Amino acid sequence: MTNLQSRGHLLTEQVNPNSLNLDQLPSLELVELFNSEDQKALTAVAEAKNELAKAIDITAERLRQGGRLFYVGAGTSGRLGVLDAAECPPTFCTPPELVQGIIAGGAGALVRSSEDLEDRAEDGAEAIAQRHITQLDVVVGITAGGTTPFVHGALQAARQRGAATIFMACVPSSQVSCETDVDIRLLTGPEILAGSTRLKAGTVTKLALNILSTCVMVRLGKVYGNRMVDVAVTNHKLRDRALGILQDLTGLTREAAGFLLERSGKWVKLALLMHWTNLSKAEGSKLLSENQGNLRAAVNQVKGKVDS
Template sequence: MTSTPQPLSQRGHLLTEQINPNSQNLDQLTALELVDLFNQEDQQLISAIAAAREPLAAAVEKTAQALRQGGRLFYVGAGTSGRLGVLDAAECPPTFCTPPEMVQGILAGGEAALVRSSEALEDRADDGAAAIANRNVSPTDVVVGITAGGTTPFVHGALQAANERGATTVFMACVPAEQFSINVDIDVRLLVGPEILAGSTRLKAGSVTKLALNIISTGAMVQIGKVYGNRMVDVSVTNSKLEDRALRIIADLTELSRDQAAELLGRCDRKVKLALLVHWTGLSTDQGQALLDQHQGNLRQAVQSQSAP
């Protein structure tokens, strides 16, 4: 399925390892010149995302399809790439009230590598394959392998194992296909050019990866009904900030007062989506939850089924 990663001594031609001509005098710049240079180089991020719009859209659709079927989304990576996957996965439960197992980050070296560099572990393809086996990845799952330079053995081992198990595989890299090719279901190339600090892919490559992961996870959650309009109606009300957001959403969409919104939210087990449905349809909380379940949690479909305004 995957190409064999090249020896370290043969990776200098990769786009992520090349020298950026715009930063040749990096160590001579003033602080303001440094900021301006970073800003100038970061303009490439938006163009890179635009160029990858079709594979990103395919990843959104495949992920949404998997989640509707009870599947899971896995991000696999090492170093910065892996940490970004873990970050995106960790942000899904509070934002969309998803169970922790729905979106998972797999980082070479495990939790310890989140705060302490364990970059040598990225060279172990067998560890990547073992991580996939340990999580019982199946054909209903999506596995996104993230590697800025495209060559990380841990990621390739994971993608190979995921492919053998029939999962949908997505490859995300910041080098063009002609520099490193791979056989996966969806191939996302985020080409932002050489880094200001040569080879430091936590910079532009890391930033564009974060943008792409935002799109995949948020886009999939929108498609499975975790959003109404542009409101976070499946927000997990677990602290004062999120409670305030929940009350504002209810008040804005229903024209209830804040106190009335609080009473409604409390009556509906602090579930914004259920509170809105109960208010709009006049159903009891039990009836409202049953209707949501019938429509796989899609609030708009549930409301429309009752011919509510």
């Protein structure tokens, strides 16, 4: 790991030549400059596509075997990890423990700066121990500048326990190295506001986490086509979304879709399976379980039996 005393050479700490007159620009030119620089986040993700795909496959396989996914970070990186983890239960109806965010300083660091706590590698290792991480789990270390001791401590401890490890940073490996199973480098260059990695680095990290978690859930059968069939129906908005999915995929009226949703126990995936196969709730639940929650596989199994 790069010595913390020499951070000035890191890509994320360098001065951006395109914004040297930042304090003199009118508002419209400020917006145009930010928009221009933010395009680099999309390019950075595209250049890391192979590593992201590998991370998706490894994570999906571990979770399929009963493992969990952990994001570890400090400051903005930690908050983005916690955010992505928090969005999985309502989007994919996953249990809260399946995807978890670990941030240096704990929950208080989500709303209050606690950057001083990121310098303790032993705290990162302790966070891994507290969660009893095993060889089935996946730990993603997120650090824009690549040097955060809390993250490196967590990754090292996770590797010692046999967990799959993924490193996500916005500096090249030549500046900061890290021994992990997957090394994702999201190179967006110097920030408009020198060193403020909540900008492009934060944007590209959010993009990468969106891709990682969503594609893992696709691999786990949480999606049918491009529909959120495991959505948790916990409020009016999500109920409306669930009814919309059922109507679109079945052609039912809203009233009939509502009745079907209630019969399924407010589980869109099961409701669709019941409608398409005429199975009971219990039979459909059993079939989904046998197919590891994959709706398409369950439907095809029934169709195969009928066709034969």
